[in-house]
Amino acid sequence: MGKSEMEKEKLNQTLTQHMSNIHETLQIMDLTPSSSLQKVSWEEVLKIGDQLSKNATSAGMLFSEEKITAKELEENMKAYFNLLQGFVLLGYGSTVGAGPTLSSNIHASLKQVIDSSFSFWRESVASYGHHAKENKRTIPQLAGIVWDACSALKKTPRTNIIAIGRGITHVAVSMKDVLRELKELEPCSSDPTNEISSPAAESTTSDVDVDADEYDDLGKDLSPKEMKVAQLAITIVSEAVIAVKELIRSITGLVKKENLTEEQGVESLEKLLKLCRSIGVQVDELGACLYPPQELSAIAKSCQEISNLTDEVEKELLCLTSSAEAFVKGCKSLKKILEVMKLEVCSSLLDDGEVAQNSGESHVVEQMQNLVVQD
Structure with missing residues (x-):
């Protein structure tokens, strides 16, 4: 060597x-x-x-x-x-x-x-x-x-507050991504010229070279009823983003207005982040259920989860600060549109009772018939 x-x-x-x-x-x-x-x-x-x-x-x-x-x-x-x-x-x-x-x-x-x-x-x-x-x-x-x-x-x-604030901000950014995707959903076309009406037409179409990008829009065209549900979902996600932004403002204000030290409230702040991440997961689930055929029972479940999680966030935040009026107002708006969505889903399920019974959704219908939109 x-x-x-x-x-x-x-x-x-x-x-x-x-x-x-x-x-x-x-x-x-x-x-x-x-x-x-x-x-x-x-x-x-x-x-x-x-x-x-x-x-x-x-x-x-x-x-x-x-x-x-x-x-x-x-x-x-x-x-x-x-x-x-x-x-x-x-x-x-x-x-x-x-x-x-x-x-x-x-x-x-x-x-x-x-x-x-x-x-x-x-x-x-x-x-x-x-x-x-x-x-x-x-x-x-x-x-x-x-x-x-x-x-x-x-x-x-x-600091803990900055780290947790950034974590919640990431949730808001993820929700905005979902919102952008939902806004790309479109109603189905009623133009009969877009439909293949004969074997000859089908044969002619099959001989044409099709750009792969054309398949990107498959599954995005919704019926009028599905589009109504999608529009409500867009409003829900939009309100959720607003609520999370107000939560971030409330947390940021903790240091300036109430002199929260580095060691105080860490457990509650960590819980707030965990709850926000769970809301983000449910927003993703909601968005995934909107593509046809829409999964109405799953949509109802996600809406209920978002409502429950929002209640927990509100309760936890109020334990840290009493200066959360804007966030509480945002939660109220979010929960109101969630109730509207539940009633819309209930109406859709009732219009198709046979599907509800066969798919095990009848229990969802029973629960939702008792819902009342709160002012």
Whole structure:
């Protein structure tokens, strides 16, 4: 074995040991830190992150210029992994007092830096002794990925309220995506010229090349009755988005108006996020049921779930703050249109009683016959 091969083997062993140490240290992230520990400022984590990105950039430049020796590479690696070790420990210290959502955000940000660092150093060691142009390009690119991961640390939420607020915002964005899709639903055409009326016409049509994109609209054309249900669903999702936005405003106002500290109300805020995510799931379910043939019983079930979850959100929020008039008003509007939808579904099921009985929907009809739209 030549000198170069021996140096590379030693570098591989050193890298493996460094990576193993980081993996062991990272396991502490699975443990909840004691509240008696002093909380580490996220600014301290950012400082280490800046140093990591600078070190990776410097090492990448040395590789691109083919000026690094085995000793220099090993020294750079040792200094880098010592910093990375401290980075993980400081990151863990920053989770003191953090709820599950904030802890998850912090963990994900740290893992991104660690994974990109591992990729950079694996390629650096693997490329030692080689001077191909491809290696000269790859290593600086990987150093850039480390820089991006360290830069992204600045976007990591620093408080429970911000982390949970972002989580609820993601739910609102998802609902808006559903709303956009529902608005693309169209009533079926009543133009008889669009219908194939004879075998000859069918044969002629089959000989024509059909663009695959034309199939994108299949299943979107609704009957007048189905379209009415779809329009009500669009209103429901729209009102749900408004209610969630008001919830976000209420949560944001907790810090400014009522001086809610970082440790206060975390359990309630986490519950609010969980409830909002459940509402998001039901909105997805509702949207999926609107494509023909519409699943009326499933639509009724989703509407009831959304109503129940909204009640729970309202109750939980009022435990945190009394300044939630806009959200309460939004909930009232949402629940009112949900009741209208239930009555519409009930009417549709009653118009097709045989289907209701055969599909097991008769129980749904019985329950919904007693519904009264509340003012």
